[in-house]
Amino acid sequence: xxxxxxxxxxKRGLSRVIDFNSTTIVNVELSDKPLRVFPDKKLLLxxxxxKIRLIxxxxxxxxxxxxxxxxxxxxxxxxxxxxxxxxxxxxxxxxYLSDGRVLTYQDPRRFGMFDILNIKxxxxxxxxxxxxxxxxxxxxxxxxxxxxxxxxxxxxxKVSLMNQKYIVxxxxxxxxxxxxxxxxxxxxxxxxxxxxxxxxxxxAVRHVLFEAIFLGGSTIQSxxxxxGESGGxxxxxxxxxxxxxxxxxxxKTIENQAIVGRNSFWCSSCQxx
DNA sequence: CCTAAGTCCTGAGTGC
DNA sequence: TGCACTCAGGACTTAG
Numbered sequence: 001x002x003x004x005x006x007x008x009x010x011k012r013g014l015s016r017v018i019d020f021n022s023t024t025i026v027n028v029e030l031s032d033k034p035l036r037v038f039p040d041k042k043l044l045l046x047x048x049x050x051k052i053r054l055i056x057x058x059x060x061x062x063x064x065x066x067x068x069x070x071x072x073x074x075x076x077x078x079x080x081x082x083x084x085x086x087x088x089x090x091x092x093x094x095x096y097l098s099d100g101r102v103l104t105y106q107d108p109r110r111f112g113m114f115d116i117l118n119i120k121x122x123x124x125x126x127x128x129x130x131x132x133x134x135x136x137x138x139x140x141x142x143x144x145x146x147x148x149x150x151x152x153x154x155x156x157x158k159v160s161l162m163n164q165k166y167i168v169x170x171x172x173x174x175x176x177x178x179x180x181x182x183x184x185x186x187x188x189x190x191x192x193x194x195x196x197x198x199x200x201x202x203x204a205v206r207h208v209l210f211e212a213i214f215l216g217g218s219t220i221q222s223x224x225x226x227x228g229e230s231g232g233x234x235x236x237x238x239x240x241x242x243x244x245x246x247x248x249x250x251x252k253t254i255e256n257q258a259i260v261g262r263n264s265f266w267c268s269s270c271q272x273x
Numbered sequence: 274c275c276t277a278a279g280t281c282c283t284g285a286g287t288g289c
Numbered sequence: 290t291g292c293a294c295t296c297a298g299g300a301c302t303t304a305g
Contacts, residue, residue, distance in 0.1 A: 002278060036280080036301065060279080077278055078303080090303085109302040111279060155296075164280085171278060221277055221305085260297065263276085 002060055002075040004136065004169025005212035006223055006231065010081055011057045013226035014103075017083055024051050024098035025066070031092045036076060037113035046116065047071065047095070059131045059168035063122070070122040076111025081226050108222075132166035135205045136213075141167075143198035150190035157193060158186035159260050161205070170205060173218055173240045176265045178204040180239045185271040186264050211236065239265035 002010070028044045050066035057063070062081075064071040073079070084091070084104035093105035093114075105112070117125050133141040149166055161167055161175045170178065179186050181204035184197055193201070217223055217231030220241065224230060238248055243256035247267040256265045 006278070074279080076280080076302095107302095108304070109277090109279095111301070113280080153295095159296095162279090173278060218278080223278065261299085262279095 002079070002217075002223065003171035003174050003212075004057075004060060004134075004209055005174070005233065006217035006225075007060050007062060007075065007169075008057050008136075008213050009217045009225050009231065010075070011055050011062055014062075014081060015055050017226070018052055018055070018103075019099070020053055021051060024049065025095055026098055027096040029094040029096070033092060033110060035092060035107065035114060036111050037074075037115070039114060039116045043116040052097075058128060059134065059164060060171075061127065065119070068119050070117040070119055072113075072115040072117055072122075072125065072127065073105070074113040074127075076107060076109065076113065078109045078222055079105065079107040079112035080224055081105055082224075082228060083226070130165055131168050132164060134168050135202070135209055136169065141202060141206075143195050143202055146198050146202070147193070147195055150193070153190040155190050156186060156259055157184060157188045157190045157201075158264055160190040161201075162262070167205075169209065172262045172264075173220065173237070174205070174208050174212065176240045177208045177237060180204075180266060180271060181208060183271055185268070185273045186259060186266050188273060239267060241265065 025047045028047050030041065046069055047066065050069060052064060052066060054065040055062060056065060060074060062073040082104055084102045088106060090108040091104050091106050095103040097103060115125060115127060135141045150160055153160060158175050158179060161170050161178065162172065176186065178201065182201040184201055212218060212233040215232035216225055218233040219230035220234060239254050242254045243265055245254050247254055247270060250267065250269045252267055252269040254265055254267055256263055
């Protein structure tokens with residue numbers, strides 16, 4: 001499901017319903033199906049007796065801060081967390097809590113990733129050390145810095161936007177949307193963007209991510225927040241999934257094409273090469 | 274048959 | 290030739 005707004009929405013939803021500093025993990029159960037990345041199952045024993053202190057979002061990762069450990073969760077394409085009242089198909093992790101509730105991870109495609117990190121050095125996890133600038137949290141997400149980072153990159157700007165090594169949180173939906181708002185063609189070489197265009201793009205990325213967070217993310221196929229509700233931002237999409245429809249502003253037909261294997265959408269009139 | 278919100282791995286290619 | 294790096298494509302998987 002998740003790009004930055006969806007992960008942020010899940011974080012906020014869980015944070016509202018978990019009583020931090022009081023709720024203790026009683027037990028953890030796994031299904032027999034493997035997830036894409038999962039730590040040694042013996043580490044799960046370490047979680048029992050630990051209180052949930054805080055949930056943090058870092059890039060597209062959720063980090064459950066416990067007393068001595070950090071439970072890292074990446075939702076992949078179809079992962080979701082909920083306080084379960086029932087057993088559903090594709091439930092893979094059940095965290096039994098001291099208040100009687102069951103924090104449950106469901107993931108049909110099982111692209112999700114987990115790790116259990118020591119609270120003393122969790123930031124050194126290989127999954128977290130190679131992350132780029134966060135458009136929502138980092139004041140360094142600035143045109144001057146991005147111009148420098150991409151000055152030699154001939155990769156299409158849409159691909160660079162989605163490369164978590166440089167910019168985190170932007171995935172396939174919001175990349176197309178942000179480039180449309182900025183009036184930049186997705187196939188433009190990253191190094192060709194002028195400083196003014198980087199400023200426009202940064203403003204567009206931040207706008208679309210904040211707007212999507214405000215509306216609880218985008219539901220295209222299956223995304224649900226931790227209360228089982230759909231997002232509301234998909235109704236504000238201008239280009240994603242709109243191929244063949246007229247551009248809202250110029251009425252020219254929205255085009256689409258796979259760029260490095262990901263379907264991409266744009267208006268060739270509003271977004272010139 | 275096709276497609277889907279993400280990331281990791283491999284192998285080919287480039288430049289020094 | 291070797292090394293470091295970049296990049297494209299495939300793989301993982303289930304549902305509609």
